[in-house]
Amino acid sequence: MEDAFRHEALFYSGADQLTSGAGAFIREGLESDEPVLVMALASSIALLRAELGVDAARVLFADVAEVGSNPARLIPAWRGFVKEHGVAGRPLRGVGEPIWCTRSPEELVECQRHESLLNIAFADSPFLSLLCLYDTDSLDPSIIAEAMRSHPTIVERGMRRDSRAYTGIEEAGGEPSRGLSEPPAHAHELTFKRDTLDELRRFVGQRAAEAGMSVDRRGDIVLAVNELATNSITHGGGGGIVHIWEEGEMVVAEVRDHGHISDPLAGSQKPAPDQDLGRGLWLVNQLCDLIQMRSSHTGSVVRIHMRRDR
DSSP: OOSSOEEEEEEEOSHHHHHHHHHHHHHHHHHTTOOEEEEEOHHHHHHHHHHHGGGGGGSEEEEHHHHTSSGGGHHHHHHHHHHHHOGGGOOEEEEEOOOOTTSOHHHHHHHHHHHHHHHHHTTTOTTEEEEEEEETTTSOHHHHHHHHHHOSEEEETTEEEEOTTOOOGGGTTSOOSSOOOOOOTTOEEEEEEGGGHHHHHHHHHHHHHHTTOOHHHHHHHHHHHHHHHHHHHHHSSSEEEEEEEEETTEEEEEEEESOOOOOTTTTOSOOOTTOOTTHHHHHHHHHOSEEEEEEETTEEEEEEEEESOO
């Protein structure tokens, strides 16, 4: 067992390189009686099941397009696996595929941030080995270059090597280089404070109805924005500004305030039943299709994206 979290990127071209690279990693774990979770696309899972044969029955599989449609849910999923199967420091390993070519540009940025944040989330988990899949045929070279910065080790054509571009855990929690654009000119805007939360909920509900959201989804977005606004009132200077607008199939809402979110992993760990701190962002992550958080000492913005219907 290694004395540090093992975080590797597998660069593969074609099904043979995928199955040989990931298959060897999985079998290595099975031979040591390590629990193994594969959280990948359904197509990748099918290839790996065929490669593993009868050994596939000893592996846990999860469709990442369902589990991690919102990239912010991926670290909680890995944490759940570690909590359930990593008893007393038992070695375990996982195969992840957070990035695929049909992800939206906004999702790609958050997926890349997820890959970097894994180095912080599991820095104290030396018993976990994680292999992340990157299809070099379908992914833009800029994505591959970013993977080299977020993974200490690269695996390619059966060879492991240190990534010279790896930026280290010190930079893993930094703000993404790509900031958020300003809300569009057609966005609806409302300033809120503690005694106007009722008005805020009506405002969001009405805008969501006008955008054609289903009744259930309207309830979700009202709840999510209310949680963010409550956080702003409590931790962000007593109030803030909410914007809401339509963007393709999504309804987008954001909350801006003067607070500072210092924890880069905020919202990525399920709070205990008796814990209030962190519950709001956790709930928002469960409700939304995408969440983008940007924070500095001058203020914070949390932007959420929701499809009109589930």
